[in-house]
Amino acid sequence: MNTRYQQIIDINHIASYTINEQIDDMLALGQSENIKPAAQDEKRNLLLAIDVQNDFMEGIGSLAVQGSRADVQRLTKWMYHNMASLTQIICSLDCHSMMQIFHPVWWVDQEGNHPAPFTIIAYEDVVQGIWVAANGGNERSLEYLQNLETDHKKKLCIWPYHCLEGTVGAKLESQFTKMLYFHAAARSTAPQLIYKGQNPYSEMYGIIKAEYDRDQYINYEVLNSVSQFDAIYIAGQASSHCVLASVTQILEYFSDNKELTSRITLLEDCMSPIAGFEDSTRQQFEVLQERYGIHIRKSTDIVL
Template identity: 80%
Template sequence: MNTTYQQIIDVNHIASYKSVEHIPDILALGRSENINPASQDQERNLLLAIDVQNDFMESIGSLAVPGSKDDVQRLTKWMYHNIASLTQIICSLDCHSLMQVFHPVWWIDREGNHPSPFTIITYEDVVQGIWTAANGEHDRSMDYLHNLEIENKKNLCIWPYHCLEGTVGAKLESQFTKMLYFHAAARSTAPRLIYKGQNPYSEMYGIIKAEYDPEHYINFEVLNAVSQYDSIYIAGQASSHCVLASVNQILEYFADNREITSRITILEDCMSPITGFEESTKQQFEALRKQYGIHICKSTDINL
């Protein structure tokens, strides 16, 4: 390519609010490349980028993931080196309102205090009156907590306010955004942005469905896309939560189709776990590899 990586990405501004994307300049650089349109690809490759957003970036995010800054550098380098063969990019974005079941404002204790971030709230806690839904949504909240237990889901964790609609924390990380749109211009395609986590009554770690949802929403747009590509590469944040949940949900849906699940590759050096989940995350991905035939590789070992 005529454009260098450094012309697109300023590594000193990864995970920095000082960076400005200058998207028109990035699009001009992309259009200057003599690369065939993605629509002409004989072998179709998909990147599924999970929640590469400011609020998950170390040093600036309200729910920062240690290692995320270097992850973005490695991911954007991989995208750059594989521009000519990378057909499509789908990005998931966490997108929340203030009043959601996993935010502190939803709950109060007997003294009227909201829970601190990372507090775990169980069904029994609410039965005993330790916590009460502050907004009068008692029955719906109890139903949610009860079904988390019945379905053996994660306990409800109160997260710091993050990825609130309209805030800079909800935006895609700026340097990743630049590579995303360089790819779009160079390959004459457009990224697909998938918003998740907008149901106030549930957590939605995975891109496909919520932890518990009585309406049973399933994101068939993503599932259909996965089925249409020859290879699917997955990266993003955090590997222990939203990436792992997304991979689990995709694999569960295609559990009877090894031909599809074996197309999936986890870019293990382009994602990081939340502190304390390092070993369990590694073990769970390894179990998925054995069960479904997915691949777990470093980005530097994958050339499309």
């Protein structure tokens, strides 16, 4: 390509609150490249980028993931080196309000105190009155907690306020955004942005569905999109939670189609777990690899 990686990405500004991503410049640079449009690709390659957002970036995010800065550098380098063969990019974005079941303001104890971040709240804690939904809705909250335990899902964790609608923390990381739109201009294709996690009564780690919700919403748009590609590459944050949940949900939906699930590759050096989940995350990915035939590889080993 005519454009150098350094003209697009300033590695010193990865995981920083860059106000102006210079998108006009990125579009102009991308349009100057002589690369065939993505619509002409014979082999269709997809990047599914999970929650590459400021609030998950170390050094600046309210729910920072250690290693995320280097992950973005490796991911943007992989995107750059595979520009001519990377057909489409789908990005998921966590998008929350303040009043959600996993934020501190939702709950109070008997003294009227809100739980500290990373407090675990179980069904019995609410039954016994240790925690109560602050603004009513205790019955709905109990329903959620009971279903988490019945379905053996993750326990309800009270997270720091993160990815609040309209805040800079909810935005895609600035340098990733620049590469995203350079790709869009260079390949004459638009990125697909998928917002998740807006149901106040549920957590939604995965891109496909919530941990539990009454309406049993499933994002068929993403599932249908994924099925159209010959190869699917997955990266993002955090590998222990939103990446793992997204991959698991996609694989479970296509569980009877191993030809499709074997098209999926995790870019293991472009994602990091929340501290304390390193071993369990690796073990769960290995189970998925054995069960569904997915691939786990370093980005530096993959040339499209």
